[in-house]
Amino acid sequence: MTAVAPQGSPLDGVRHSLRTEVLENRPVNLDGFVEEWPEVGMVAMDSPFDPAPSVRVQDGVIVEMDGVARADFDFIDQFIADHAIDIETTEDSMALPAVEIARMLVDPNTSRSEVIAVTKGLTPAKLLEVAKTMNIVEIMMGMQKMRARRTPANQAHCTSARDNPVQVVCEAAEASIRGFSEVETTLGVVRYAPLVAMALQIGSQVGEGVALTQCALEEATELELGMRGITAYAETISVYGTEPVFVDGDDTPWSKAFLAAAYASRGIKMRFTSGTGSEVQMGNAQGKSMLYLEIRCILVTKGAGVQGLQNGSISCIGVPGAVPAGIRAVAAENMIASAVDLECASGNDQSFSHSPMRRTARLMPQMMPGTDFVCSGYSATPNYDNMFAGSNVDSDDFDDFNTIQRDLQIDGGLRHVKEDDILAVRTRAAKALQAVFDYLDLPSISDAEIDAAVYANGSADLLPRDVLEDLKGAQQVMDRGITGLDLVKALESTGFSDVAANLLAVLRQRVSGDLLQTSAIMTPALEPLSAVNDANDYQGPSTGYRPSGARWEEMKKLRHVTSASNPEMEVE
Amino acid sequence: MTEPDLDPAVDYPLSVNRRDLLVTPTGKPLDAITMPAVMAGDVDAADLRISPETLRLQAQISEKSGRPALGANLRRAAEMTALSDERVLQIYNALRPNASSRAELEAIADELSSTYHAELLSALVREAAEVYERRDILATSE
Numbered sequence: 001m002t003a004v005a006p007q008g009s010p011l012d013g014v015r016h017s018l019r020t021e022v023l024e025n026r027p028v029n030l031d032g033f034v035e036e037w038p039e040v041g042m043v044a045m046d047s048p049f050d051p052a053p054s055v056r057v058q059d060g061v062i063v064e065m066d067g068v069a070r071a072d073f074d075f076i077d078q079f080i081a082d083h084a085i086d087i088e089t090t091e092d093s094m095a096l097p098a099v100e101i102a103r104m105l106v107d108p109n110t111s112r113s114e115v116i117a118v119t120k121g122l123t124p125a126k127l128l129e130v131a132k133t134m135n136i137v138e139i140m141m142g143m144q145k146m147r148a149r150r151t152p153a154n155q156a157h158c159t160s161a162r163d164n165p166v167q168v169v170c171e172a173a174e175a176s177i178r179g180f181s182e183v184e185t186t187l188g189v190v191r192y193a194p195l196v197a198m199a200l201q202i203g204s205q206v207g208e209g210v211a212l213t214q215c216a217l218e219e220a221t222e223l224e225l226g227m228r229g230i231t232a233y234a235e236t237i238s239v240y241g242t243e244p245v246f247v248d249g250d251d252t253p254w255s256k257a258f259l260a261a262a263y264a265s266r267g268i269k270m271r272f273t274s275g276t277g278s279e280v281q282m283g284n285a286q287g288k289s290m291l292y293l294e295i296r297c298i299l300v301t302k303g304a305g306v307q308g309l310q311n312g313s314i315s316c317i318g319v320p321g322a323v324p325a326g327i328r329a330v331a332a333e334n335m336i337a338s339a340v341d342l343e344c345a346s347g348n349d350q351s352f353s354h355s356p357m358r359r360t361a362r363l364m365p366q367m368m369p370g371t372d373f374v375c376s377g378y379s380a381t382p383n384y385d386n387m388f389a390g391s392n393v394d395s396d397d398f399d400d401f402n403t404i405q406r407d408l409q410i411d412g413g414l415r416h417v418k419e420d421d422i423l424a425v426r427t428r429a430a431k432a433l434q435a436v437f438d439y440l441d442l443p444s445i446s447d448a449e450i451d452a453a454v455y456a457n458g459s460a461d462l463l464p465r466d467v468l469e470d471l472k473g474a475q476q477v478m479d480r481g482i483t484g485l486d487l488v489k490a491l492e493s494t495g496f497s498d499v500a501a502n503l504l505a506v507l508r509q510r511v512s513g514d515l516l517q518t519s520a521i522m523t524p525a526l527e528p529l530s531a532v533n534d535a536n537d538y539q540g541p542s543t544g545y546r547p548s549g550a551r552w553e554e555m556k557k558l559r560h561v562t563s564a565s566n567p568e569m570e571v572e
Numbered sequence: 573m574t575e576p577d578l579d580p581a582v583d584y585p586l587s588v589n590r591r592d593l594l595v596t597p598t599g600k601p602l603d604a605i606t607m608p609a610v611m612a613g614d615v616d617a618a619d620l621r622i623s624p625e626t627l628r629l630q631a632q633i634s635e636k637s638g639r640p641a642l643g644a645n646l647r648r649a650a651e652m653t654a655l656s657d658e659r660v661l662q663i664y665n666a667l668r669p670n671a672s673s674r675a676e677l678e679a680i681a682d683e684l685s686s687t688y689h690a691e692l693l694s695a696l697v698r699e700a701a702e703v704y705e706r707r708d709i710l711a712t713s714e
Contacts, residue, residue, distance in 0.1 A: 255664060513630040
């Protein structure tokens with residue numbers, strides 16, 4: 001990250017100890033670190049320019065918030081004051097000392113709903129003050145209780161450096177059998193989107209259990225694919241914490257609220273996206289701390305009536321990662337999203353550090369307490385295939401991740417799966433895509449391509465496709481108005497009845513709207529599971545979600561576990 | 573038809589516990605969306621949409637679960653079912669910063685109210701028009 005040899009490097013011509021040389025060569029020293037610089041917002045959660053909390057209500061309207069009079073509100077202030085804060089309770093909630101609210105978040109004797117009765121009346125500056133009193137373990141305690149859905153889950157990225165749909169269909173099938181509840185893709189070449197989104201949708205429905213799918217694109221295109229039923233939910237609806245950056249993103253809280261209603265009106269699940277560091281990165285943080293600005297995003301999301309938020313710095317993780325207490329602030333932003341009763345898809349989704357130790361440490365504040373989606377997402381491919389610019393964890397880490405789940409008895413949503421079973425679903429998924437492309441008269445997929453993709457680790461192991469033909473095919477999908485229902489028909493007509501039935505079950509969910517409730521996923525039995533029918537009931541030791549029964553037995557399995565009855569053997 | 577009074581603890585998920593209440597916008601019961609019906613061509617994309625009535629049931633569940641903002645979004649969504657995909661995208665684009673004049677936004681608010689009886693959406697757009705003017709993010713008139 002640095003262009004010049006850092007002071008003390010072996011290249012500076014000074015004699016150094018062998019110890020220093022060893023340390024210089026550690027991967028962590030490839031990471032970028034900077035001093036705090038509050039004037040430009042390079043500060044995690046404690047800027048001298050952050051406002052002091054305040055609220056004043058007159059005639060049922062907030063007339064002052066965090067030291068700003070209503071006439072001087074920017075559009076974010078006004079949206080939050082009018083849509084996100086409970087007018088009835090705000091003055092009472094704001095009167096509580098921040099440390100008392102922080103204690104409620106940590107105290108097992110206080111229930112989740114008692115906390116929410118207070119947080120619903122808090123302003124951004126007050127929520128910041130609460131977070132500032134909490135250390136990382138207390139933040140994790142808060143997360144454990146405030147996560148909306150009782151059962152944690154996980155999300156995968158399924159992408160291909162070549163935008164190869166055969167790879168994506170295989171990765172989606174493998175991600176689904178490994179336990180991911182959602183799979184997300186994006187593109188190198190955007191025009192490939194229809195074919196890759198179809199591959200993701202089909203692959204995720206192969207085998208037991210289904211994952212909901214998403215294709216991250218520019219807002220209008222993402223909405224169109226969702227409306228057609230080629231994707232099942234949407235996530236890349238960005239919000240920002242300062243007015244100039246929001247405007248640079250070509251949106252306002254009102255345009256985003258309108259978009260939120262648009263998704264719901266078509267029965268499509270949706271969450272917003274934000275994260276610490278985005279305003280600094282976009283050059284207009286107005287001197288505020290990253291966490292203060294992120295809390296404004298969280299409350300814009302809540303005010304828009306969106307069920308959830310993807311946050312945890314996301315693609316800007318290098319920014320909070322570079323400043324002191326940055327990763328504590330990232331954990332705090334997840335906790336605050338949960339504490340105001342939003343679904344939280346909690347980051348861990350971008351290349352963050354060269355250091356394996358540091359990557360793991362960054363993951364623990366979400367993985368240990370459990371979040372609605374521990375990663376948003378976990379790269380189901382090798383790093384080089386991840387078109388979201390890498391993730392904090394990738395396919396190379398599957399066995400490590402499963403081992404950490406087993407070591408600590410914590411549920412990150414994944415499981416070890418035998419190679420035979422993985423090859424079987426990858427094969428079936430690729431054959432299903434081959435059949436669907438053939439049925440719909442799209443560019444054909446050869447048996448040799450399938451064989452390569454099933455046994456591949458990444459796109460370097462694949463047979464190349466005719467990209468120009470594929471792009472013509474992708475355009476046809478849009479021109480011919482192919483929908484999710486056409487995929488169902490194609491699958492059913494070509495002998496993939498089980499896959500067709502799963503996909504139809506997902507599409508039928510749009511009619512019921514059950515997935516519009518907070519933190520909704522589909523269970524392996526194809527039933528909706530959300531914060532309504534699986535509300536987090538953690539209230540101290542022996543309560544709440546703990547891996548047990550069949551799930552715990554499944555988590556005990558790893559690639560190599562020695563049998564107790566026969567030490568010469570490994571457990572299947 | 574009066575809206576049924578739901579209990580989130582008993583009735584949710586509606587697709588499991590209250591299939592009797594679920595009807596597509598085209599008037600088909602949820603149970604009519606079967607594979608044989610799909611293959612016979614009796615189901616089209618319009619059948620796989622949510623109806624305004626169902627969105628209001630889900631809004632009721634959100635509100636009774638202590639989520640009034642989510643409920644309000646679902647009630648706006650219920651109104652939006654009447655708009656075509658194309659009109660939805662046009663209005664979204666009109667709400668972007670510096671994209672519309674105050675008069676244009678007010679015309680949209682009027683249209684939402686008079687053509688679609690979408691009073692909640694109309695109020696949202698009207699509110700945006702006021703804020704955009706105060707924050708100077710209306711389209712500059714030529």
